Amino acid sequence: MADPRVSTQPTRLQAGIISRIRLENFMCHSNLEIELGDSVNFITGQNGSGKSAILTALCVAFGSRARGTQRANTLKDFIKTGCSHALVQVDVKNQGEDAFKPDMYGDVIIVERRISESSSSITLKNSQGKRVGTKKDDLREVVVHFNIDVENPCVVMSQDKSREFLHSGNAKDKFKDKMKDLSERFANKKSHVSDLLNRTNEVKTKMHELRESVSMAAKERLELEGEQDRKTRQLQKMVRDVQLLEQQIHDMHEQYNRNTQAEQNEMEGRLLALQVEVDDANVSCQRLKEEEETMTQRIAMIEKELEEIARKVGYAEKSHHEISSRVRELQMHQTNKVTAFGGFLVTNLLRAIERHQRRFRIPPIGPIGAHVKLEHGDMWSIAVENAVGRLLNAFIVTNHKDSILLRDCAREANYNHLKIIIYDFSRPRMDIPWHMLPQTKHPTTLSVIHSDNPTVLNVLIDLGNAERQVLVKDYDVGKTVAFDQRISNLKEVYTSDGYKMFSRGSAQTILPPIRNLRAGRLCASFDIQIKDLERDAAEAKEYLEQGRGVKRSKEDELKNLQDSLRSIKKRRMNVDRHLRSKDFELQDLKNSLSSEAGSASESTVDELHQEISKLQDEIREKETFLEKLQTKVDEAGNRAKDLKVSLEKFRESANTDLEAFNEAEEELLMLENDLREAEAKKKYYEGMMETKVLPDIEKAVAEHQELENLCKESHKKASIICPQSEIEGLGCKESNPEQLSAELTQLKERFQRESQRFSESIEDLKMLREKKQLKISRKQQTYKALREKLEVTMPQDASSSTVKDTRGLSGGERSFSTLCFALTLHEMTEAPFRAMDEFDVFMDAVSRKISLDAIVDFALAQGSQWIFITPHDISMVRNDERIKKQQMAAPRG
8 A cells, every 4th residue: 555645646857956966176075976866865974974065065056155155265265175176066957848948958957166276167068068158147047047046044954054043032033133144244244355455455566566676677687788788889899999900000011111202292182182071071960960850859749749639539539439329329219218228129128028928927017217207307317317227227027937038038139137126016106104205305316206107116116215315406415415414214315417425334435427327318308418419429520520631731741751851861871981981091191191200100000009908908897897797687687587476476366365355345245235135124024014014903902802892791791691501501602692592493493303203311311422422531531642652742842831932942842843944935945956954953863753754755745856964874764766865985084
């Protein structure tokens, strides 16, 4: 006979369940691979065997932050000691009617997350192992499709959550602890971000100093190399001068032996002619040098002017392009206002929604901006755009299923990153009490906008805080309202020209107008803006044409000047070569014409020998200096190389700090959003309690008391006519006199009929009834005694009072209550699998046996995948083909 507790329905393929988990260098595991069954899985092992690492890896694979696992502060802490990286790979089944993109992924989706010392990466692969996605958005699509929320304790309950769940006293205390914990985490994270910001600034400063040092070292090396080149050229020139002098001595000896008086006279004539030629060449060379310098300065000035003109022309082109684009955009908005909130993409999306309209439970509302108008003209258009502009492109749906359908429509329309808001369409428009609004004469965002749709207004209030955003005309008034007047219920102040001001605690913040803000999207008419922009475009185009003309003229002038400069340089170089040639020839003639041939020649030769000796000494000094200079060049090169290596190492270490800062900043923003949502919910429910629930309860209590008093008075009057004991003996219920009289008549008739049927007297029947009741009572006592032997009674059930505070429970009782509560909330979470770690902590053997039977029966009946982790013995769990038991290897000593 089949067990009636187990469902006999055939199991269907469910997409989203886990088939395999593989870990590499993760926590205590070097290499672990574990296969999971489709239904119930038990994983047991000794403490330290790495059981809990399986659930931690599951959370990390599906995008959980390191702190969310309560096992580490950063992802790199999960890397096994002594290793450089870690790998988590989870295989998700993708079969059945709920499969996610089966044509792309196939029957299995492989989620892989790699962790290194400085970064982490996410990779999604198909059943063939081919990479499909590498972005967080790709993983988020899979998580949203399968409703896998690993941070929800009803989906994944870790050791800490199992021990601490239900620890607070009541629902109100728990809510205050959702609030206190968020506030403490936000404050700690804010302090952490501040510390990281200071460290980041120090890192940036040190990195800048290192870059400056590297640059200075490279500059010093280049200067030393340039000095080395100059000294080398000087040394080479001195060597050539020595060679030339030696050649002159040799020539002088030969010339002395063959010169005659006639030849000397001829040489004197040549000397005068050469002197004239040298003088003329000097004048020409000097004049050409001056022309070259003047031309060079003129070219530099023209190039600077041309660079400035090119910059202005480029700016004018960019301005003209932006203005023309804005005009086309406004003309498109004028034809179809809805394009102001998403362009052609939103029109494509609206067509896709219309094609799938019957599939929606309620048609989506959106974009929000198309349902909103300004009440008092266009004066506050920039302020309102700055306040709630991020919501104007969003769409509103009534439930999660419609949001998935709308996301599919957006994908069909190629509308990426569409903001979707889930909100209850049946809620009436919020009526905010006067005392909950900012106490000021200035308008709010909510007061200057109008919409015929109450859901749109509710969203702008709930998500945009439109009722707490005050609008002012100028900067000075904004500062007074935001910081000086201490206005209650005030969140932010926006000026008509785009400034945003707010205070958080003692910190006062003023944000300037946002660049490229799409203001005017809520304007009633775009004609004035289009005319102004067309006028600006015409002016920009005229200025652009003028600038291009001036640029062409300057370019032509520059080309002509450069051609002239090249010609002047060429002429100067020719004259310079001619001058040097004549100068050498003149010097040779002068040396040849000495008044005293013999003595003069000897004197000149001595002078030349002295000059050669002097040059040789200078050459030796230059060579020594060059050796020292080469040493300095080598030292500068090594110093620059060392500084580059230090800079690279410091950059690598700084990247880790910067990534930690970015991650902490992202977590801070998420915590701020969570805290803001929690505060909004608290405020909403407290308002509901004060305005609706408490008055209804007080009214109901008053009516109940009044009815009780009336009942007592009527009961007292009725008891005079007929005692209550007689009515209860007849089995009559409390009724009015007419009903009692009719019932009495029926009883009399029934009595007459029964008297005719039975011969026994009423006394005999009463005695027989008493005997039967006594027998039944004995049987019930026997049954109760047997039942008590089979049942387990918690300590609070055995007492006369009921425990209403979970802090009064023992450890085992709290574990049992946590398990029951988690199973009760099963239907609220639509995840394809559930995982619980050490759910039976603190339980005794009997409670654990009852708990294991209960969760096995529940899991088999529900049909989804369950993963239970416990260090205790599970041999008492019955064997079934749908139950898979696995034992972890014992930890190594």
